[in-house]
Amino acid sequence: MATLFEVPREPFLIDVFERWQEAPQALLIRDISEKKKDWTVENFLYDVLVVRQCLCESLDLEAQQRLQDPNADVLITVFTSPSYRFAVLVYAIYSIGAIISAISMSSTTKDLKHAVELCNSDLIATSPEFQECAHAVSKLTDTKVYKCDLPPSPPPGSQTFVLEPEGRQISLEKGCLLIFSSGTTAKPKAVLHTRRSTINGLRAQIQNFNLTKSDTWLHHTPVNWGTGITILIMCIATGARLELCAPYFGTEWLLERLQEGDITCLFLRATSLEPIAERVTQLKDIWPTSKYDALLSGMRKLRVLCSGALRVSPASQIIWKNLRDGRPLMVVYAMTESLTLVATTDWQEDENLPLECCGRPRPGVLIKISDVGEICIKSSALFKRYVSLNPGVNEDIFDSEGFYKTGDLGRLDGGLVFITGRIADAIFTPNAPGGAISASEIEVALSQHPLVNQAIVFSKVDPKLGEQVVALILPKAQRQASQWDDPPNLALDLSSLHQWLVSNTSLEKYKFPTMLRVVDAEQELPLTDSGKPMKAKMRDIFFNETSIACGDVEMVSS
Structure with missing residues (x-):
C-alpha cells in the first residue's frame, strides 16, 4: 500500500x-x-x-x-x-x-x-x-x-x-x-x-x-x-525541466550541449555574448558540417534567449539575431529589489526597436523618471526593506507615492526604457559643466573601439588634480598587448584612444579618460555573482599607488 x-x-x-x-x-x-x-x-x-x-x-x-x-x-x-x-x-x-x-x-x-x-x-x-x-x-x-x-x-x-x-x-x-x-x-x-x-x-x-x-x-x-x-x-x-550545469558551464561545454537541440530557455551574461558568438564563427571552419549545422539548429530552437545585468551592446544583439536566423535576443532590465522583470524587449518578434533601449515596462510595473533623471518603479513584486547593519539604509528608498528609487539614471521615450547610467557611478571632475559625468556613457563609447572587449570606467581622486576619469580596458582575445602593431589610431594608449574617440564618437572631450590601464585579455576581474564589475575593488587592485609608480597606469600629463 x-x-x-x-x-x-x-x-x-x-x-x-x-x-x-x-x-x-x-x-x-x-x-x-x-x-x-x-x-x-x-x-x-x-x-x-x-x-x-x-x-x-x-x-x-x-x-x-x-x-x-x-x-x-x-x-x-x-x-x-x-x-x-x-x-x-x-x-x-x-x-x-x-x-x-x-x-x-x-x-x-x-x-x-x-x-x-x-x-x-x-x-x-x-x-x-x-x-x-x-x-x-x-x-x-x-x-x-x-x-x-x-x-x-x-x-x-x-x-x-x-x-x-x-x-x-x-x-x-x-x-x-x-x-x-x-x-x-x-x-x-x-x-x-x-x-x-x-x-x-x-x-x-x-x-x-x-x-x-x-x-x-x-x-x-x-x-x-x-x-x-x-x-x-x-x-x-x-513543471519545466530544470537542467543544473553550473560546475561544467563554459563556452565549449555550452556549444556541445546546444547541439542536442532540446534546450528552449537560456540566460547569458552580457559580457559573454560576443565571445561565445565569436567561437561559433570559428567553429564553422573547424567542425564537420553536420556538427556545425546541429549547433546552429540548437541555437535557433532556443525559444527564449535572454541577457541583462549589464548593458547588452547593439553589436551583441545584431550578432545573435543573425546567428539565430532573425530570432531576437531578449534584453531584460531587472534588479534584486523586484522579483519580476522591470522592462524587456520581445523574445518572440523582432520589433526593430532602438538597440540602445531595454524594451517596454512589463505588465504590472509602473515606471516614472524623477526630477534628477532617476528611474523609479512600483509593482506588487517589490521588496519590503533592506537588512543591514547601517540603520539609515532604508531611509528615502521609496518616494511619497511608494515608487522605489532604483539608483539608475534613464529616460522614457515613446513607452521605451533607456538606461543611461548609475547615480553612484557619476564622476565629478573639475572640467565637467555641471560637475557630473556618466561612467556608463564613456563605457559605451570605448566599447565600440575595435580592439576593446570590455571597458570599465570609474573615478579616482588625485590629490593635485582632483577627481579623474579612469578607464580599465580588457582587450579582445586575439589582440594581445605584446602583438599590437596597428596604426597609431588603433593602439590602446591614451593619445590614440582620444584620437579614435574624436573621429568615431560624439563623446565630449571633457569626458575622455585621463587615467588608463590595459590588462591582458585573459585577466580575471573582480565581479559580483551576477557578473557585474566590482569597481571599488578594481580601483584598489589596478590603480593603486604601486601600479601607478611602476608605469602600469598611463596618465594624462598635468
Whole structure:
C-alpha cells in the first residue's frame, strides 16, 4: 500500500502537487554534477516533504513558535551549490514559512560569518560537501546546523500525496526570500522579499517567459543571485525541466550541449555574448558540417534567449539575431529589489526597436523618471526593506507615492526604457559643466573601439588634480598587448584612444579618460555573482599607488 503524504496548501507547493497529479514520473530536474542525475516530480515532492520535517525538528522551540506567529520571522541560511539538493531545501524552507537566504560559497569564512550574523540566522542548512565550513561558521556564531542528507528515492508509485485539509495559511506578509544585491559600488545589501512579493513576482515571471512544462531551462547562474533562484523556483512550479550545469558551464561545454537541440530557455551574461558568438564563427571552419549545422539548429530552437545585468551592446544583439536566423535576443532590465522583470524587449518578434533601449515596462510595473533623471518603479513584486547593519539604509528608498528609487539614471521615450547610467557611478571632475559625468556613457563609447572587449570606467581622486576619469580596458582575445602593431589610431594608449574617440564618437572631450590601464585579455576581474564589475575593488587592485609608480597606469600629463 502506498505511503500517504500531505502537501501544505501553499501556492508553489500546490503547483508541484498539480504537476504530480498530471504526470508523477515526468522528469523535473537534471543535475549533471550528481551521481543520480535525474529526478521526477514524484521524487522531488517526496524529498521536499521529508526535508521539511527534518528542518522543523532542527529548529529550537522558540523558532518553531515564531513559525506560527504571523508577525515574526524565522530565517534559514543555506550553504550549498546550485544543485538538486538546493532546490529541495528552497521548497522545504518555503513550505514551513521560513525565510530562505542562500549564500555564495566562494565567500571567505569571515564573510559567511558576517552574513549569518547580519541575517540573524536561526539555522544553517548545508549540503554534505560544505558541512565542515558550516560547522566552522556555527562555532563562530552559535548557530545550529542541519545537514541535508537526502533519503534514497522510494520505488515509483510507492507513495501518494494529498493536499492538507483547509486551515491556517502562512501570512503573506512574512518574509520569504533574503537575497544579497550585487554590490557593484558598495558592500552588498540584503534584500528582503515577503511571501506576497515573491508569489506575485514569480507568477509574473512565468508570464514574462511564457514558461510551460514543455520547456527545458539550462541553468548555470549562481543560486544566491536573484536571477538564479527565481529561475529555479518558476521552472519547478510550472513543471519545466530544470537542467543544473553550473560546475561544467563554459563556452565549449555550452556549444556541445546546444547541439542536442532540446534546450528552449537560456540566460547569458552580457559580457559573454560576443565571445561565445565569436567561437561559433570559428567553429564553422573547424567542425564537420553536420556538427556545425546541429549547433546552429540548437541555437535557433532556443525559444527564449535572454541577457541583462549589464548593458547588452547593439553589436551583441545584431550578432545573435543573425546567428539565430532573425530570432531576437531578449534584453531584460531587472534588479534584486523586484522579483519580476522591470522592462524587456520581445523574445518572440523582432520589433526593430532602438538597440540602445531595454524594451517596454512589463505588465504590472509602473515606471516614472524623477526630477534628477532617476528611474523609479512600483509593482506588487517589490521588496519590503533592506537588512543591514547601517540603520539609515532604508531611509528615502521609496518616494511619497511608494515608487522605489532604483539608483539608475534613464529616460522614457515613446513607452521605451533607456538606461543611461548609475547615480553612484557619476564622476565629478573639475572640467565637467555641471560637475557630473556618466561612467556608463564613456563605457559605451570605448566599447565600440575595435580592439576593446570590455571597458570599465570609474573615478579616482588625485590629490593635485582632483577627481579623474579612469578607464580599465580588457582587450579582445586575439589582440594581445605584446602583438599590437596597428596604426597609431588603433593602439590602446591614451593619445590614440582620444584620437579614435574624436573621429568615431560624439563623446565630449571633457569626458575622455585621463587615467588608463590595459590588462591582458585573459585577466580575471573582480565581479559580483551576477557578473557585474566590482569597481571599488578594481580601483584598489589596478590603480593603486604601486601600479601607478611602476608605469602600469598611463596618465594624462598635468
